[in-house]
Amino acid sequence: QSALTQPPSASGSPGQSVTISCTGTSSDVGGYNYVSWYQQHPGKVPKVMIYEVNKRPSGVPDRFSGSKSGNTASLTVSGLQAEDEADYYCSSYAGSNTVVFGGGTKLTVL
Amino acid sequence: EVQLVESGGGLVQPGGSLRLSCSASGFTFSSYAMHWVRQAPGKGLEYVSAISSNGGSTYYADSVKGRFTISRDNSKNTLSLQMSSLRAEDTAVYYCVKDQALTGYFDYWGQGTLVTVSS
Numbered sequence: 001q002s003a004l005t006q007p008p009s010a011s012g013s014p015g016q017s018v019t020i021s022c023t024g025t026s027s028d029v030g031g032y033n034y035v036s037w038y039q040q041h042p043g044k045v046p047k048v049m050i051y052e053v054n055k056r057p058s059g060v061p062d063r064f065s066g067s068k069s070g071n072t073a074s075l076t077v078s079g080l081q082a083e084d085e086a087d088y089y090c091s092s093y094a095g096s097n098t099v100v101f102g103g104g105t106k107l108t109v110l
Numbered sequence: 111e112v113q114l115v116e117s118g119g120g121l122v123q124p125g126g127s128l129r130l131s132c133s134a135s136g137f138t139f140s141s142y143a144m145h146w147v148r149q150a151p152g153k154g155l156e157y158v159s160a161i162s163s164n165g166g167s168t169y170y171a172d173s174v175k176g177r178f179t180i181s182r183d184n185s186k187n188t189l190s191l192q193m194s195s196l197r198a199e200d201t202a203v204y205y206c207v208k209d210q211a212l213t214g215y216f217d218y219w220g221q222g223t224l225v226t227v228s229s
Contacts, residue, residue, distance in 0.1 A: 003154075034213040038155070045205070045222065046155065051215040089155050091214055097143055097160045097169050099214035104154040 004029065004090055004102035011108040012080045020105045022073040022090030028100050030071035034093035037066060037075045041086045049088075050075060077107070085109040112136040112218045114206045119223030126196050126227070132189040132206030132220055140164070140184035143209040145216065146191050148202035148225075158204070159191060174200075196227045 005023040012018035022029065022037075029035055035053045038046040048057055050066035053073065063078045073092070077084055090102040118130040130146070146158040159180040160169040168180050179192040189206055203222040210217040 032213070034215070036215055038216070040155075045219045046216075047219075048215065048217055051210070051217075052213060057217065087154075091155075091157075091216075093214040097162060097167060097212065099145070099157050099160070099216075101147075101155045101157055 002100070004092060004100055006088075006090060006102035006105045008103070009106045009108065011110055012077075013110045014080050014082065016080050017076060017078045018080060018107065019074050019076045020088055020090075020107070022075070022092075022102045024071050024073075024092055024100070026071060028092040028094040029068065029073050031095070032093045033068065035066065035068055035073040036091045037064075038089045038091065039084075039086045040089065046089065080109050082109050112208065114208060114218055114220035116204065116206050116220045116223035119204065119225045121226045121228065122196055123229050124197060124227055127192070127194040128196065128225060130191040130193065130204055130206075130223060130225070134187045134189065134206075134208070137208070137218075139182075139187040143212055144182060144189045145207040145209055146180065146189075147205045147207050147216070147219075148200075149205070149222075150199075150202040153202075156202070160209075161189070193225070196225075198227050201225060201227045 037050040040046045053068045054066040115133045145160045161180045177195045205222045206220040207216045208218040
C-alpha cells in the first residue's frame with residue numbers, strides 16, 4: 001500500500017504544456033490500465049480528469065491527456081490556462097477493490 | 111443528478127468513536143462499489159476503505175485496519191464508516207466516493223465531512 005510517487009510541484013507558462021509523472025510498481029500502475037488523475041482546487045472536492053490511463057470524462061477539455069509506460073503514468077496538460085492551476089493526484093487500481101493515490105503535484109501557471 | 115452527502119463528522123477525543131454516514135441519490139446505489147477517501151489538513155488524498163456493491167467484500171488501508179468498519183444499507187442508499195480508537199492522525203476530511211467501474215474510477219465525490227481528533 002505504498003503511495004505512488006509524484007513530483008511535489010510543476011509549472012508552466014500560459015499556452016505551454018506540462019507533464020506530471022506518477023510512478024508505481026508492477027502491482028499497481030504497471031499491472032493494470034486503471035490509472036486515474038484528479039484535479040483539486042483549494043477548498044474544493046477532487047474532480048476526475050482522466051480515467052483508465054487515457055480516457056476523458058465528458059466535459060473535461062481535450063487539453064488534458066494521459067499515458068502510461070511500464071510502471072509510470074503521466075498527465076499532460078497542453079495549452080496551459082490560469083484555471084489549470086491546482087493540485088493533481090494520480091491513483092491506480094491495486095487489486096481486490098483497492099486503490100492507491102500519489103502524493104500530489106501542485107501545478108503552478110506562471 | 112448524483113448526490114453524495116456525508117454527515118457525522120465532528121470533534122472527538124483520542125480513543126473515542128464516531129460514525130460517518132453518506133446518503134446517496136441519483137443513481138442505482140446497489141450497483142456500485144463505494145469508498146471512503148480522506149484528506150488531512152494541507153495533505154494529500156489517502157484511500158481508507160472500500161465495500162463491494164452487495165456489501166459482501168470490504169477493504170481497509172493498513173492505517174485503519176481493525177479500528178474502522180465500513181458498511182452499507184442498499185435499502186436505504188446509505189454508506190457508513192464506524193471509526194473507533196481514533197487517533198490524532200485520523201484528523202481529516204472524509205469523502206464518500208462512488209466507483210464507476212470497479213477500476214478505481216471515482217466519478218462522484220461527496221463534499222466531505224471533517225473529523226477532528228483532539229483533546
